[in-house]
Amino acid sequence: MVQLIECAAEVDASHWMSILEDEEREKELSKIENRSSGMESAEELKARIRKMNAQATALKMDLHDLAEDLPTGWEKILVVANLAHQAYQNLDEARKRLAASGS
Secondary structure (H helix, E strand, C coil): CHHHHHHHHHHHHHHHHHHHHHHHHHHHHHHHHHHHHCCCCHHHHHHHHHHHHHHHHHHHHHHHHHHHCCCCCHHHHHHHHHHHHHHHHHHHHHHHHHHHCCC
16 A cells, blocks of 8 residues: 555656646747747736646645655655645746736
8 A cells, every 4th residue: 555655656746747847848938939929918828827826736735645644655745845836936927927917
């Protein structure tokens, strides 16, 4: 049972890392597209913020679940915490961009 939980935590962490990497690639592509086509529309940014918020919330719950199961899975805490930190940092930046756009 413990091995199953550890395996699931590893899969979740790699899953979220790939999502965040995709998010970073998407952000870079968006910057390039925005240079050529003006700015990202407020509706597009709001949709991205909703998606980012859902991802950040899921990571927060993963971290919460890890904390509840301590001492089992303690090795994964830093990985999941760093992923959650990055997700909330990206979300904060997107919200600031939205506020700066006046929407």
